[in-house]
Amino acid sequence: MSFDFDESCIDKSLPVPVGRQLFGLLSYELSHGDLPKGTRLPSVRRMAADLGIAQATVAQVYQDLRDAGLLELRKGSGAYTCLSVPQLADHGSTALHTDVAVLLNKAERLGYSPMELIAMINGQARMRRSQRGLRIVFAVIFEGPGADYVDAVRPYLAPNDRISMVTFDVLRADAGARQMCDSADLVLTFLHRESELAAIVPDAPILGLRFIPSDETRQALAALDPRARVAAITQLKDYIAIMRPSVQRFAPHVSDIRVSWSYAPDLEALLSESDAVIYATGADHVARMVRPGVPCFEYRHAPDKAVLEHELAPKLAALREARAQVAANERGQTAKTG
Known part of the structure; x- marks a missing residue:
């Protein structure tokens, strides 16, 4: 994803302020996209010109994104992404075998036999279960x-x-x-x-x-008929501007995409004219409004596996280690007083 925006990204005919649309568009790309940390955003002047909206609106959105922890504003330099994007490692048995080999080599260098290493692992496993x-x-x-x-x-x-x-x-x-x-x-x-x-x-x-589109969603988008008139429906008005680029990202072969929100007055008419319907998470009631035989599915996200591996797993390990250290200190204090 990138910041190559134009006036088509903001729909001024919608009953949603353009600033709110831009905030949703940028916050989605900053938190769900693949932009490296430190990527510079277009200047306020350029973003406003590209989208055909006021510079004051863009400036306010940039400040709101900074307050949300998604942007860094550097005086005299501009706005930069401040979130890192971890890379997904091998989640299969190959990665586990590699980790085991590294552990065996380290044990050998320290003078531990394979059986001693197994005993240590068993001990750690028992301690983990007992905590x-x-x-x-x-x-x-x-x-x-x-x-x-x-x-x-x-x-x-x-x-x-x-x-x-x-x-x-x-x-x-x-x-x-x-x-x-x-x-x-x-x-x-x-x-x-x-x-x-x-x-x-x-x-x-x-x-x-960090969340990314689920595998099921990507597959469903890729399978859309290129001739289809697609309705993309969001539940939250803040993210109405992101629906079209989100669909086009995985269905670039589809050109006729109409965006609306789940309680729009003309929603029923839009659905009746559509050959396929995509609804954002939370807008489940839209599926019940779609006529039989029309493809209809949810645009669902899932936690990024790279984040689970490189951020969540180490965080949980650190919490367990800190708890084990506290328990060890308490046992030491008990032994001294006993």
Whole structure:
């Protein structure tokens, strides 16, 4: 993805302010895209000229993105991305075999036999099972897809870890839910919602995860008929401007894409004229409005596996190591006083 925007990216006929459209467009690309850290954004003047909107609107959006933790504004230099994009490593048995070989070589250099190394691994495994597991909370927007996000994280958890899910709406309304986050070892959420969550539960240990379009979504988009009149429907007005480029990214062969939001007054008419319908997560009711025989599927995201491997897994390991150190210190104090 890049910042090659033009006036077609912003639809001034929609009942959504252009600034809100631009914020959603940029926040999506900054948190879901593949832009390296330190990538410079177009200047305010150039972005405004390319999109045909006021410079003051672009400047305000850049400041809002900075406040959301998605941009760095350097005085006299411009705006830069501040999020790193981890690269996905091999998740198969090849990577595990490589790790085992490295561990064996290290043990040999330190004078440990393979059997001694196995005994050490067994001991660590028993200790891990006996320790109290981590308490993790996943803050989501919608419960349905949230359950899938939790399932994506489970392979990185220990057997005695506990993970629960809570929506942003519940967190805003329920003090008990906020207390659950405050007392958790780690609270997960979407990268572009991290600042919003921190405002709700400022004392919670939060980790924002980068999300990317799911494999199922990419395959469904690639299979669209190039002649189809496609309706792309968003649930949140903030992200109405991202629907067309999101579809075109994986369906460049489709040219007729019409964008709307899930409660637009003319939605029913748009759906009746469409040969395929794509709806964003949360707009499930749109599927019930589509006439029989018309392809219809959700544009769903999933946690980036590279982030789970290179950010979440090390974070969980560090939390367990810190807990083990505290337990060891407590046992030492008990031995001294006993």
